[in-house]
Amino acid sequence: MEFVEKRLAQLAKKGDRQAFAELVDIYKDKVYHLAYRMLGNTQEAEDIGQETFLRVYSNLARYDEGYKFSTWIYRIATNLCIDRLRKRRQVYSLDAEVEGTDGLDMYSQISDQRKGPEEEILTSELQGVIQDAIHQLPPKYKNVIILRYVNDLSIQEISEILDIPVPTVKTRIHRGREALRKKLQHV
Numbered sequence: 001m002e003f004v005e006k007r008l009a010q011l012a013k014k015g016d017r018q019a020f021a022e023l024v025d026i027y028k029d030k031v032y033h034l035a036y037r038m039l040g041n042t043q044e045a046e047d048i049g050q051e052t053f054l055r056v057y058s059n060l061a062r063y064d065e066g067y068k069f070s071t072w073i074y075r076i077a078t079n080l081c082i083d084r085l086r087k088r089r090q091v092y093s094l095d096a097e098v099e100g101t102d103g104l105d106m107y108s109q110i111s112d113q114r115k116g117p118e119e120e121i122l123t124s125e126l127q128g129v130i131q132d133a134i135h136q137l138p139p140k141y142k143n144v145i146i147l148r149y150v151n152d153l154s155i156q157e158i159s160e161i162l163d164i165p166v167p168t169v170k171t172r173i174h175r176g177r178e179a180l181r182k183k184l185q186h187v
Helices: 002-013 017-039 042-058 069-087 117-136 139-150 155-162 166-184
Strands: none
Touching: 002 017, 002 069, 017 042, 017 069, 017 155, 042 069, 069 139, 069 155, 117 139, 117 166, 139 155, 139 166, 155 166
């Protein structure tokens, strides 16, 4: 299979649209499932699938044939999913009427358990420091740390997404945590 994919990638790089169509056919379900596992949303997974293949097509000239095509396409899809998760924000309307009440809105359901301004600033600063430390990690550690602790994926899922063995994922998580610990020990 790897030889076939490599040959199709070479042909697609030279402008063979049929070869590219075959690559899409091979990977469309795999990319969709990867995106669905990361995002948990059918529509977003379909969008990521389309965007992945658009990026693959527009960047075919930059594909390094020394690497497996599957690794390259999964990396593109994973990065698009990570970007989507960062941008995702849940939106709740506090003005919406609560079902089964006579005109009560969501404000009436909220108890005042806010953090004080000082605690909010400290929390915000700490989150910023942690994010900066994660982004300073080498990419192979940063990817697994984000997938594991930000996206809460299992080690098996990370292995499938990054197309690396489970023991390698475990090693990278361990080394990534150690690198984070060193960066954050003086915080």
